[in-house]
Amino acid sequence: MPRRIVIIGAHAAAVDAAVAARKTDRTAEITLLTTEKHAGYSRCGLPFVLGGHIPRFKDLIVFPQTFYKMMKLNLLYKTTATNIDTEAKTVEIQDKTEKRKLPYDSLIIATGAFPFVPPIKGREKHGVHVVRTIEDGQKIDKAIKDGAKSAVVIGGGLIGLEVAIALVERGLKTTVVELIPQVLPAMLDTDMAKLVHEMLEQKGLRIIVGKGVDEILGEEKVTGVSVGGEQISTDLVVIATGVKANTELAKKAGIATGFRGAIKANARMETNVPGVYAVGDCAESINLVTGRPALVQLGTVAVRHGKVAGINAAGGYALFSGVLGSGVTKFFDMEIGATGLNEFFAKRNGIATVTGALSSKTKADYYPGALPIRVKLVVEKESQRIIGGQIVGSEEVTQRINALSFAIQMHMTVRELAKADTAYAPPLSETWEPMVLAAEIALRKLR
Amino acid sequence: MPRRIVIIGAHAAAVDAAVAARKTDRTAEITLLTTEKHAGYSRCGLPFVLGGHIPRFKDLIVFPQTFYKMMKLNLLYKTTATNIDTEAKTVEIQDKTEKRKLPYDSLIIATGAFPFVPPIKGREKHGVHVVRTIEDGQKIDKAIKDGAKSAVVIGGGLIGLEVAIALVERGLKTTVVELIPQVLPAMLDTDMAKLVHEMLEQKGLRIIVGKGVDEILGEEKVTGVSVGGEQISTDLVVIATGVKANTELAKKAGIATGFRGAIKANARMETNVPGVYAVGDCAESINLVTGRPALVQLGTVAVRHGKVAGINAAGGYALFSGVLGSGVTKFFDMEIGATGLNEFFAKRNGIATVTGALSSKTKADYYPGALPIRVKLVVEKESQRIIGGQIVGSEEVTQRINALSFAIQMHMTVRELAKADTAYAPPLSETWEPMVLAAEIALRKLR
Numbered sequence: 001m002p003r004r005i006v007i008i009g010a011h012a013a014a015v016d017a018a019v020a021a022r023k024t025d026r027t028a029e030i031t032l033l034t035t036e037k038h039a040g041y042s043r044c045g046l047p048f049v050l051g052g053h054i055p056r057f058k059d060l061i062v063f064p065q066t067f068y069k070m071m072k073l074n075l076l077y078k079t080t081a082t083n084i085d086t087e088a089k090t091v092e093i094q095d096k097t098e099k100r101k102l103p104y105d106s107l108i109i110a111t112g113a114f115p116f117v118p119p120i121k122g123r124e125k126h127g128v129h130v131v132r133t134i135e136d137g138q139k140i141d142k143a144i145k146d147g148a149k150s151a152v153v154i155g156g157g158l159i160g161l162e163v164a165i166a167l168v169e170r171g172l173k174t175t176v177v178e179l180i181p182q183v184l185p186a187m188l189d190t191d192m193a194k195l196v197h198e199m200l201e202q203k204g205l206r207i208i209v210g211k212g213v214d215e216i217l218g219e220e221k222v223t224g225v226s227v228g229g230e231q232i233s234t235d236l237v238v239i240a241t242g243v244k245a246n247t248e249l250a251k252k253a254g255i256a257t258g259f260r261g262a263i264k265a266n267a268r269m270e271t272n273v274p275g276v277y278a279v280g281d282c283a284e285s286i287n288l289v290t291g292r293p294a295l296v297q298l299g300t301v302a303v304r305h306g307k308v309a310g311i312n313a314a315g316g317y318a319l320f321s322g323v324l325g326s327g328v329t330k331f332f333d334m335e336i337g338a339t340g341l342n343e344f345f346a347k348r349n350g351i352a353t354v355t356g357a358l359s360s361k362t363k364a365d366y367y368p369g370a371l372p373i374r375v376k377l378v379v380e381k382e383s384q385r386i387i388g389g390q391i392v393g394s395e396e397v398t399q400r401i402n403a404l405s406f407a408i409q410m411h412m413t414v415r416e417l418a419k420a421d422t423a424y425a426p427p428l429s430e431t432w433e434p435m436v437l438a439a440e441i442a443l444r445k446l447r
Numbered sequence: 448m449p450r451r452i453v454i455i456g457a458h459a460a461a462v463d464a465a466v467a468a469r470k471t472d473r474t475a476e477i478t479l480l481t482t483e484k485h486a487g488y489s490r491c492g493l494p495f496v497l498g499g500h501i502p503r504f505k506d507l508i509v510f511p512q513t514f515y516k517m518m519k520l521n522l523l524y525k526t527t528a529t530n531i532d533t534e535a536k537t538v539e540i541q542d543k544t545e546k547r548k549l550p551y552d553s554l555i556i557a558t559g560a561f562p563f564v565p566p567i568k569g570r571e572k573h574g575v576h577v578v579r580t581i582e583d584g585q586k587i588d589k590a591i592k593d594g595a596k597s598a599v600v601i602g603g604g605l606i607g608l609e610v611a612i613a614l615v616e617r618g619l620k621t622t623v624v625e626l627i628p629q630v631l632p633a634m635l636d637t638d639m640a641k642l643v644h645e646m647l648e649q650k651g652l653r654i655i656v657g658k659g660v661d662e663i664l665g666e667e668k669v670t671g672v673s674v675g676g677e678q679i680s681t682d683l684v685v686i687a688t689g690v691k692a693n694t695e696l697a698k699k700a701g702i703a704t705g706f707r708g709a710i711k712a713n714a715r716m717e718t719n720v721p722g723v724y725a726v727g728d729c730a731e732s733i734n735l736v737t738g739r740p741a742l743v744q745l746g747t748v749a750v751r752h753g754k755v756a757g758i759n760a761a762g763g764y765a766l767f768s769g770v771l772g773s774g775v776t777k778f779f780d781m782e783i784g785a786t787g788l789n790e791f792f793a794k795r796n797g798i799a800t801v802t803g804a805l806s807s808k809t810k811a812d813y814y815p816g817a818l819p820i821r822v823k824l825v826v827e828k829e830s831q832r833i834i835g836g837q838i839v840g841s842e843e844v845t846q847r848i849n850a851l852s853f854a855i856q857m858h859m860t861v862r863e864l865a866k867a868d869t870a871y872a873p874p875l876s877e878t879w880e881p882m883v884l885a886a887e888i889a890l891r892k893l894r
Contacts, residue, residue, distance in 0.1 A: 012878070042811060045873045053874065059813045288868065299878050300871045321863070326870040337870055364489060366506045399846030401870040402880065403853050409867060410857030416768070420856060421735065423773040423784055423848040424747045426492045427500065431459070431746050433849065 009110025013280025020310025051166030122216030340388035356442025456557025460727025467757025498613030569663030787835035803889025
């Protein structure tokens, strides 16, 4: 009898799990299910559709239906998993017409995360949005097309700012409100965040940090928000204060959860119940620097999780290596990236650090069009190892983050980085690579 | 008495040596000398001035004269070192007016390299150029301004092609002739070189590979070249068949030379004569993969050499870590980079390899403006370690080369790279980083 693999979810982690499972076991019966009417689309692309960079929401659908056919994957849309029975090895599912039970040999839980909406007074009003699904994006798009002229985004993290920028690009007078006294608090240290903050203000975004929204104002429909005594009128509110792992179903089935409520998984991405795997935004990882559980809800982690779980669920053997939280984004013409621990998280983990930061150019100084870039390294004092990097610049940030990510993963010391062999050509870089010079600066503090 | 440091040379390696020496010893008397009338300029920028990307040749001068004053460096222009006496510790120098001896405590030889001109019949004719100095560049620029309409570049390596492209950009009908049956033979394997070759032909460059120039034709002035029986008429010939380490002075002084005639230097960049250092294009390095002597004549290596020698010459202690030959260039809108060993050099060093190559996009597939990129990895079979990488693509090539360079330096296995944590955002990269996918492909060949 063919192996039956059920995957609850049908986005990044789930689809990559299904593909890896199919490659491992040609005959397995693989079923994916999603509560949504779209599957396998890139949530990360939503702000860029809103901003007009990508023409249509449906462009975000990475795999066409023919792909699932070709890979012989059963994909169930608008279907909710209502119960998991780990003894009987069945998943109870509910679609428009019926409730039934899917038997499984291996189960992969890819239930993702849901937007966390803090208990702000008035959050239920018409005109208050979140950004998680294509439908969420379409609602905001419609509000703009219906004439919204101003917006308040609650949350100055990655998604909040990406959406705020999209709204500015669409012509809305936009204000971002962030409770923590800096933008991108999970990604950047205060000094690096300041560069981003200043650029965004220059581009016309109003940013209020260190204050929360006290109330969302308006009758039935939102008309404004109240922030530290100030009333800001707005046609639109977007709440982007993070997401929470969607684990209700797993918990009900006796599957253990851990860090920040995410499902506990070992290096094979297997939960405490043998044969049941957890992947993506609902599942824990191990941080490669601290060795401790972490919850990194990024697409790259989701697909890496999915691949490992898919191989294991199909009878293969694969291990997940851990996370650094390497991430990057583009705000207008500025690229912002980070990997590993920043100073704040290092301190919180009890790690004594020194840092090295340096501003340079993206091309030879004399080459027309050379643009600014700033690199900051976080170095563990004891081992002299690089444990984090943050970069804000006009180009070539992503792959520098990858270079630092490789350095961290391979336990490179700051001394080794200061002597590294790097590539150079006048139209593409400076002779002395800024990462190398930042290492030199950090090294001097260690002497 | 202050320490006397003499540096023969005044470009990349020499100036970085002087700066490092000054930082190490505030009171040292530091003298640099150059036979040229310009010092401390970027030779790498010459083709980009010729092509019109950089306005003036003098823009390539990285440090103004005020810099040398500020750093208290004595810089002698148009001055030739005619003899080194390692017993008496003096350098005999000759300028326009006099011959004299400079005593030294530490000597740094940064005599660079000179263009190697193969013994082609007719190479002495008027209209035959090399590209090494600002004066060389100015002569070619003048020939174009004087009405040259066509050119033949002998040599399809990095400099040859950079110059050929500049000539195309200036409107000259240009042909490149390369003896080896591919372009960029020192940098790329045949499969990757083919991508570059095809793109260059599409851009209007004629490329002849696998054939040499039999004769440069013309009376006093060049009128054509003869290549495998074909006569190609041309107004201009540029010979770019590599450079040779300039070691005559060193050899005369009894300083040992080694690989490809370059000056032997230990990890402190010190020659067989204590207190005498050698840096830049005239000095050997150790290849980080093979552990064997190598001669990598790149600006990045020169400045790294210079820094180490400068510290040591001034009484400090620094070690050079070795080279991978990481290099990159930009041909029209294509970026081309390589690091470590390619298949050819691995084989020559007796290393059994597998490779993984993959074509991908520079942004999410659905993001408008996503451009092609191809990554090739060379993996040592025995250790499964990455020992080389080659990338041809439209953007973000340089820092991927740096990322692979870090991976090679840190002995990353292809298995580790296949599981690496990388950064992603739709406008900046694909979810699965092509370097990671190329590792996956190589890994499959090892199973």
